[in-house]
Amino acid sequence: MTYQCTKEERAFLDQYDASRYERPSVTTDIAVFTLDDLDRLSLLLIRRGQFPYKDRWALPGGFLHTGKESIDECAQRELMEETGIKDAFFSQLYTFGAPDRDPRTTVISVAYMALIPKHKLKVKAGDDAKEADIFQIKYDVDGMQFSNGDITIRESDLAFDHADVIRMAITRLRNRIDYEDDAFNLLKDPAEFTISELKRIHETIKNKTLDLPNFRKSFLRDYVKTEKVKELDKTIVSKGKPAKLYKWMGGDVL
Amino acid sequence: MTYQCTKEERAFLDQYDASRYERPSVTTDIAVFTLDDLDRLSLLLIRRGQFPYKDRWALPGGFLHTGKESIDECAQRELMEETGIKDAFFSQLYTFGAPDRDPRTTVISVAYMALIPKHKLKVKAGDDAKEADIFQIKYDVDGMQFSNGDITIRESDLAFDHADVIRMAITRLRNRIDYEDDAFNLLKDPAEFTISELKRIHETIKNKTLDLPNFRKSFLRDYVKTEKVKELDKTIVSKGKPAKLYKWMGGDVL
């Protein structure tokens, strides 16, 4: 945005007191979804190394470097710092701004969600030696639970209002999967995938089994016919009849 | 959120330097939609009385009163200050955070949209004597235009990135109208309305004419059968056959 201004306006800007209004801190929080080895919906959580909520599990994220980056870039940078991923698919979710959601001071949090295949996720400690791990998302009467095979976290154990963020992210993901191409971002290799693999991703996100013949029909109609996906000449065999391989032609992640 | 903390944590919080990170300003911008007397989609715009973008037309909104309100409350307060409306329907849209969207300093803007019937909209100048008016939204080859019968504003004349906000708001509104109950918020009187009136609202938002018999069928199925709307014993006559009146039972605005 180029902004031309008059002399009068320039004078105003020069003397503008940016601190006339008290300012809140702004952070981004990112719900990073992936599928585990058994195709179950999973989420990246970080164990906080600092107050507030020290030692509690939380979504990755951090403070905006004001003036140096946009909020999108902030989310991208935090994702990079905590997962080593540069070009993941991510999408803004919602902005949380209750005055008491952080005990330090008013913190406005812009929430994002990201979809990343597990093998790309190099879960690593951040610069302040935080723990990080991928947790399967389960449900019981009390709500969500997060389990990495070792420990189980209840949603009430999470830091801040991150349980709300995660709930909203899952809801949004479920709604988006029907009309957006999100599922392709969870393929192991978008350049070589089978219809069944894509179907399993849909099933995981929608949390119900789908009919393969019908799934194939709509896949062929919506993606192959429209050339968003190209049919390859290769097949892959594992058990049963070999499966045809397809290649996702759309903007290969972003 | 009640936050219990240890002595150790309390000590940390007490010495926490809130200004360690430079903070951006946070504002809300609100796209207030209504229908004009001829049922055309219209939008409230405010003429800015101050720099930056002095004398340009912009969406109503303003700075967050940090610590005193949530961002939702901020949007609500600004709406109240500029329109006199306390309990309008509104919904968070998206958060805009490009570093250069405001020439003063980094400003994060949380955008909202609101739906308000025109007779409730007391358009009034704000506390700093701004002009305010309702503009019909039109389209031509260059994009959107906003006209109040007196003057016409091109989208490139708007302040900040407000043209982007408005475009996104309209898109969202069009998508939501199919699966949310948004249209009821634009009825003159939700306690007494006809099917035709509701249909006209849908037609305006979707920008195409609908078939009345079919609209009635889905209205009866989705709302009357489910008791979200109650059929009244009254009818109203204007021209032609008197029309049955209905009452919206859902959370009467919010």
Place this chain on the structure above:
DNA sequence: TCAAAAGTGTTTCCCATACACCCATGC
């Protein structure tokens, strides 16, 4: 030859669309 997974074809049903037609009022 059998299990397992891929792939094809068919039937059914719902729902959106289109449209023909009748009804009640003011003039």
Place this chain on the structure above:
DNA sequence: GCATGGGTGTATGGGAAACACTTTTGA
């Protein structure tokens, strides 16, 4: 009467869901 909008009923078509059936591999 007739114009005007409200209201009812019917026919058609496309897509989603359910499912029977065939094909191709490994063991």
